[in-house]
Amino acid sequence: MSSNIRIMRICQQCGKEFEARTTVTKTCSDACAKRAYKARQRSAKIEISTNQVKEEKTKPIEDLRQYEFLTVEESARLVRISRRSLYRLNERGELPFVKLNRRTVIRRSDIDRLFDRPAELLEKARVEPVPLAECYTMKEIQQKYSISDKALYELIRRNEIPKQYSGIYAYVPKSRIDQLLATPEE
Numbered sequence: 001m002s003s004n005i006r007i008m009r010i011c012q013q014c015g016k017e018f019e020a021r022t023t024v025t026k027t028c029s030d031a032c033a034k035r036a037y038k039a040r041q042r043s044a045k046i047e048i049s050t051n052q053v054k055e056e057k058t059k060p061i062e063d064l065r066q067y068e069f070l071t072v073e074e075s076a077r078l079v080r081i082s083r084r085s086l087y088r089l090n091e092r093g094e095l096p097f098v099k100l101n102r103r104t105v106i107r108r109s110d111i112d113r114l115f116d117r118p119a120e121l122l123e124k125a126r127v128e129p130v131p132l133a134e135c136y137t138m139k140e141i142q143q144k145y146s147i148s149d150k151a152l153y154e155l156i157r158r159n160e161i162p163k164q165y166s167g168i169y170a171y172v173p174k175s176r177i178d179q180l181l182a183t184p185e186e
Contacts, residue, residue, distance in 0.1 A: 012036060069105045072097070079111060089114070129164055135171035145181045155180060 009020040011028035013036040018028035027033040064078045076083045089095035095114055098105050141152055156172060159180060164171045
């Protein structure tokens with residue numbers, strides 16, 4: 001049964017306008033249909049290959065999830081952070097390590113427990129902002145106490161003094177800085 005339908009379409013392969021005789025025609029010619037078919041086959045093969053690569057990349061991480069004890073390197077790969085960051089967590093007492101002979105091991109349950117605590121750590125870190133009138137800028141501290149950039153930033157980091165930002169300026173509470181840097185004679 002022939003159709004008398006004539007619809008103007010744009011070829012999905014070459015982009016030219018053509019007259020289609022059915023409602024499902026997508027290409028203007030047999031050559032374009034063959035090119036479109038090859039393009040679909042090529043993209044399907046590429047997608048399969050991409051999925052295989054993704055599986056190969058995630059396979060080692062999936063394998064790590066089944067172990068109860070992990071090395072520092074494996075733990076870093078599992079959590080996707082650097083080894084140094086894991087050592088910092090250990091130094092702060094947030095992630096215990098166990099030394100077995102020459103190997104350092106971390107329990108998977110300790111790593112999992114690390115992610116249960118972000119809310120309480122955020123609450124602990126949240127500090128009420130001090131009015132800017134009661135704060136120094138970094139430059140003011142350097143001028144008043146004759147302290148270098150590096151020493152000041154190290155002092156702020158070591159004593160966990162909260163910074164506030166307004167525009168490009170960082171402010172720290174005067175009371176905390178005066179308490180740390182004031183000499184006893186003052």
